[in-house]
Amino acid sequence: MAKPRAVLDSSVVVSAIGWRGGDARAILKLLAAGGFESWRTPWITSEWTDTVQRVAEIEKRWANENWIGWLEWLKAVSKFADDIPIKKTVKRDPNDDPVIMAAVAVRAAFIVTYDSDLLDLCKPHGVSCITPRAFLSAILRQT
Amino acid sequence: MPGLLANLDKIKQNCHIPSVANTLNISLTEEQKGWLNSRREAGGFASTSDVVRDLIRSRQDAEQAEMFRRFQELDGEGGTGAEPVEAVLKIVKRVKKERRG
Numbered sequence: 001m002a003k004p005r006a007v008l009d010s011s012v013v014v015s016a017i018g019w020r021g022g023d024a025r026a027i028l029k030l031l032a033a034g035g036f037e038s039w040r041t042p043w044i045t046s047e048w049t050d051t052v053q054r055v056a057e058i059e060k061r062w063a064n065e066n067w068i069g070w071l072e073w074l075k076a077v078s079k080f081a082d083d084i085p086i087k088k089t090v091k092r093d094p095n096d097d098p099v100i101m102a103a104v105a106v107r108a109a110f111i112v113t114y115d116s117d118l119l120d121l122c123k124p125h126g127v128s129c130i131t132p133r134a135f136l137s138a139i140l141r142q143t
Numbered sequence: 144m145p146g147l148l149a150n151l152d153k154i155k156q157n158c159h160i161p162s163v164a165n166t167l168n169i170s171l172t173e174e175q176k177g178w179l180n181s182r183r184e185a186g187g188f189a190s191t192s193d194v195v196r197d198l199i200r201s202r203q204d205a206e207q208a209e210m211f212r213r214f215q216e217l218d219g220e221g222g223t224g225a226e227p228v229e230a231v232l233k234i235v236k237r238v239k240k241e242r243r244g
Contacts, residue, residue: 011232015228019223019226047242054234055235059234061222066220077214114235
């Protein structure tokens, strides 16, 4: 049997790297201890980098100078899959967001996110979009 | 989250997604194939696939231990307290919008 499989949205990654007292950091602690599998694609990885870099530049409360080291750790501990082609449409369907498509491609059960655009979708294509706190609760409920 | 790490052994035993077998064709030298066959016989494995899976699991366990050790080194870094979710999300959404065109 495999471990629970999740895609970490960049909103959680940047929070986990930037602050050590919140639910997002607890997610990485759970990942470090082998409590679930994090999966990434090239697209997800570059979004992690772009968002962490931007928040580090802009947010005055940011206090982690070693964010590159953190991203390297997260990349190393996350399993990797190639991107899948995303169908181009005239009107973008929120259910076809690249994060969701990546989660579908790697058969992830969860997208862990603070992004209300994703949370509002609830379970697009069968993938549960949940907050870090709900994810921690879901994993602990299995024990 | 108190007690999180204390529950991890249970978490590992209570996984809910079935593994799906995938087939890969791998080119090996004669010597490597002979070594695998030797491991299969000596280790009582049913097939060379079982030998390879066992090797991968061993390597994954070693990497997991190293990743945990590295995390403990990093864990003191970052701002104190919880993340300012709304402020972070505002920037993250801007970046996402730019990336998605």
